[in-house]
């Protein structure tokens with residue numbers, strides 16, 4: 272029979288990679304505790320309407336990347352392509368932002384039907400934090416300070432921060448009109464994507480990598496000339512806080528996010544170590560989102576980080592990952608020793624010692640071979656002689672030191688102290 276493979280763009284995390292996933296999620300959780308963020312878990316499936324209304328109908332995500340289907344009740348549902356909309360939906364639904372503020376974090380899979388390649392998958396994972404109820408820019412700065420502490424903890428050095436401000440939705444609208452008017456003179460010369468975006472999502476054209484489009488953009492109206500005072504002040508203050516906190520950044524006036532809900536401050540941490548998939552963490556302010564989902568006006572800001580890209584970076588630049596190996600491999604010979612071995616293994620685990628028991632019998636040679644392959648430091652051996660004497664044999668599998676005979680109840684104590692101490 273033919274074998275079955277996973278769905279394209281959706282990866283298995285194999286045991287050999289599990290340690291780094293745990294390492295990263297533990298670091299993230301402990302940072303969230305340091306800064307006072309609490310976890311929220313929302314369903315992977317949401318009503319399609321949620322994403323259409325928030326991310327925007329004319330964005331790449333909603334236009335072509337969503338996993339949308341009609342369920343058995345005839346309702347259109349979508350596997351979440353991102354989690355900010357869900358966090359806000361849940362916060363409004365459960366009153367988390369009703370005359371209150373909320374600092375939330377999440378970690379989990381997201382789904383986008385993109386072209387799979389290195390660093391770009393159809394099921395991928397994001398960690399994100401959302402601060403609901405603060406107008407900024409102080410909290411926006413803290414989001415970036417949080418991220419920069421994360422890079423330090425993980426030993427990631429190649430990431431660089433880019434920031435920009437998009438202004439209020441009104442000033443952005445004025446700018447959009449001016450941009451469209453200017454670019455319309457060059458419609459035929461723009462690259463295909465930009466032509467498509469011209470009337471649908473013109474700000475995204477600022478992001479184009481096409482040489483001719485970039486040339487045309489040089490003389491385009493400047494977003495900064497259209498910004499409202501309040502956004503400008505926020506942006507200046509944000510920069511002052513970042514300077515004080517020693518967070519390096521550059522202002523990138525071409526930085527526009529691919530989701531419609533962003534307002535004023537936006538940012539991205541990018542790296543040159545991951546090829547075309549350069550964005551690792553991205554976010555900004557989304558002051559209109561809570562009202563868009565039926566809540567009272569609530570300022571908000573947050574970011575999302577791609578875990579697969581982060582893991583690539585940590586593997587390249589971070590500390591060497593040590594996998595968690597067993598400390599003891601339990602070798603037993605005969606039915607009685609097997610029973611005794613089960614009890615002894617449990618006693619060792621009571622002391623926090625990682626024990627792999629041998630299963631399936633076999634002679635000593637076979638069992639020692641498995642013990643060696645397991646990576647364990649010690650073999651604890653129970654055979655006929657050991658049972659008669661009520662002593663276990665401890666053998667150091669990694670050095671030439673002599674094996675020891677130890678009363679059952681003292682094995683944990685011996686292992687805790689190492690084999691070369693007399694106890």
Ligand code: ATP
Pocket residue numbers: 353383385390391392393394395396397529548549550551552553554575576577578579580
């Ligand atoms: P990109 O420009 O790479 O398409 P994006 O702007 O679509 O990213 P966001 O929606 O802001 O990304 O998501 C935040 C982060 O999630 C990205 O910076 C990236 O690290 C990660 N990410 C986004 N899409 C994918 C994907 N398909 N596979 C893996 N990681 C992804």
Ligand code: MG
Pocket residue numbers: 529
């Ligand atoms: Mg994308």
